[in-house]
Amino acid sequence: MTYAYKLMDSPVGQLKLVANGERLAAILWQNDKPNRVRLGELIEANDRPVLIDTERQLNEYFAGTRREFDLPLAFQGTEFQKQVWAALLTIPFGQTRSYAEIAVQIGNVNAVRAAGAANGRNPISIVAPCHRVIGASGDLTGFAGGLANKMFLLSLEAGQTSLEAQADRQTDMFAEEGKAKVEAQARPEAQTKPARHAPRRGTQSSLFGT
Structure with missing residues (x-):
């Protein structure tokens, strides 16, 4: 089976939109693992209507003007x-x-x-x-x-009211996390006790990815 794809730039990196006939079969990340989603042969088709519509709706979502998607989907799996x-x-x-x-x-x-x-x-x-x-x-x-x-x-x-505001918030959250790690390492008990690598709650789920 041959799939058609179209690339689009987005605030979360370049996305690969994939169609199976006239239905959306996949949206893949720029650094997606090759075997995470198994597809057949891919050919570029920038004029495929479902891919054009998918790009439009995604752009509306990123702009904050769309909350739900209205697209024909073709899931392939068990x-x-x-x-x-x-x-x-x-x-x-x-x-x-x-x-x-x-x-x-x-x-x-x-x-x-x-x-x-x-x-x-x-x-x-x-x-x-x-x-x-x-x-x-x-x-x-x-x-x-x-x-x-x-x-x-x-x-x-x-x-968030704008992508710029969201980017600022994301940066702040990572900065706070880094500051907390530095402060934890500076505590006396952190210097005298051997490091333990017990997983946090929820670590098991992190093995799954999404």
């Missing part, structure tokens, strides 16, 4: 994966869900890890908002597009 991806589409703009909540929603409370793994294989990033899934403790956890982009998207949906 039935379980499709259940998880369908659950992603139900998460409202500006809200988040945990992996456990996704597992409950699809009717399999014991499938938390499997739900996280499927979330990490989500082929249609942003439109199927895997960035809205976080750890049970509130940790952002892993993300195929990178944690900085995940923070960007969540903050944008949290009510």
Whole structure:
């Protein structure tokens, strides 16, 4: 099967929009792992209507004028994966869900890890908002597009009035995190006690990526 693609520049890097016929099959990140989303042969097709419409709607989303996407989708995966991806589409703009909540929603409370793994294989990033899934403790956890982009998207949906304001907020959050690490290292107990590498709550989920 041959897929058509179109590249677009965005505030989260260059995105590859992929169509299967007249349906959107994937939105891939600039530094996406080659085997995260398995597709067939790709040919560039900048005039494919569904790809043009996808780029338009994404630009509206980044500009803060679109909260929902209206695109025909073609998910390729197992039935379980499709259940998880369908659950992603139900998460409202500006809200988040945990992996456990996704597992409950699809009717399999014991499938938390499997739900996280499927979330990490989500082929249609942003439109199927895997960035809205976080750890049970509130940790952002892993993300195929990178944690900085995940923070960007969540903050944008949290009510930023402009992309510039969002970029400033993102920079401030990283600066605060770096300051906290420096202060922690400067404490006397940090210098006398051997470092321990116990994972934080939510680290297990970070192995999944999104």
